[in-house]
Structures are given as structure tokens and as C-alpha cells.
Amino acid sequence: MPSPLISVVLPAYDRHEQLADCLDSLLAQSLADVEVIVVADRSPETAGGLADAYAARHPQVSVLHLNAAVGVGASRNAGAARATGEYLLFLDADHLLPRDALRTLADRLRQTGPVDVLLFGHSRRHQDRDWPGGAEALLAEAGPEPFAPFDRPALFGAP
Structure with missing residues (x-):
């Protein structure tokens, strides 16, 4: 299988x-x-x-x-x-x-x-309220092209 x-x-x-x-x-x-x-x-x-x-x-x-x-x-x-x-x-x-x-x-x-890490945005819901995850703006700024982690360390919490 x-x-x-x-x-x-x-x-x-x-x-x-x-x-x-x-x-x-x-x-x-x-x-x-x-x-x-x-x-x-x-x-x-x-x-x-x-x-x-x-x-x-x-x-x-x-x-x-x-x-x-x-x-x-x-x-x-x-x-x-x-x-x-x-x-x-x-x-x-x-x-x-x-x-x-x-x-x-x-x-x-x-x-x-093939990639080692795939980053994706998410929303959180609590008591019927949604809000975007913390990396949403950074991911939008990074754009759709693959990149190396060292090219965008802020996305990994290491600016």
C-alpha cells in the first residue's frame, strides 16, 4: 500500500x-x-x-x-x-x-x-468570531513563488 x-x-x-x-x-x-x-x-x-x-x-x-x-x-x-x-x-x-x-x-x-516546508495561512475561530493567523500579511507579501527559509526568516519567527 x-x-x-x-x-x-x-x-x-x-x-x-x-x-x-x-x-x-x-x-x-x-x-x-x-x-x-x-x-x-x-x-x-x-x-x-x-x-x-x-x-x-x-x-x-x-x-x-x-x-x-x-x-x-x-x-x-x-x-x-x-x-x-x-x-x-x-x-x-x-x-x-x-x-x-x-x-x-x-x-x-x-x-x-517537493518542498521541505509548506507555509499556509489560516484563520482562527473562537465563540463565532474569526480572525486571520499571525502570518497572513507576511505570506501575502512573500507571494506564491517558492523560496528558501533564509530568504524570508520573519515567516519562521527569526527576523
Whole structure:
């Protein structure tokens, strides 16, 4: 079986009971060439049972259970180590993707050819209010052409 284009690593922290909505938004994507790795550590706010229920119903979802409470960073690293996709995307339980988000990323990757990092804009929603992510203006200024990270260090938080 070929590797998926995109592996999504999702720590199973569900402090605000949003993990199901996040998983639903991933499973509704118009791009099918995706694997979803939910990482459940032993933290009290981890929804490992919910993640297992999704994995039982959806073959593109798997759950990695960790034996300790390790936090978000170590959970992401553990999921990344298991990922088989060509590209890696980290999400949190409170992230929702529009239906064509991953297809748009895949289309952009076809345009650019292989890249180490693909930067993209995003909007945040909180209590029915949307606002653009912090890099939106910088990305617009950079334009659509591929570039080396050293050419635009401000996009990587290192001006």
C-alpha cells in the first residue's frame, strides 16, 4: 500500500470537548490521501476512548497510546515517528479544517514540487468570531513563488 500524501498528527487532548469536531473535519476532507494519527498519552484530559472509537470506524485513523503523561510536544514527536506520509501536518483538537483544506495543500504541493516546508495561512475561530493567523500579511507579501527559509526568516519567527 503506498504512503499517503499527508499524515496528520493530532494529540488527543480534549479539554473543551472539541476532538470529535476536529476528527469529523478531517474525515470530511475532499482529499482521501491522508492518514490521521491520534496520540493519546496518560494525561487526564486525553480522550483516548473517543480516539479508539473513531479508529474502529475509520481505517485512515489510528491511535498511538503512550504509557505516560508526556505533553503536546512529545506526543507530536511520537506521532511524527509513526507517520508514513510524504508530508506532516500537526493539528490540535480545537482546529477545524474546511472541507477542501487538505486538497488545497496537495494542489499547492503539485505546483511547487517537493518542498521541505509548506507555509499556509489560516484563520482562527473562537465563540463565532474569526480572525486571520499571525502570518497572513507576511505570506501575502512573500507571494506564491517558492523560496528558501533564509530568504524570508520573519515567516519562521527569526527576523
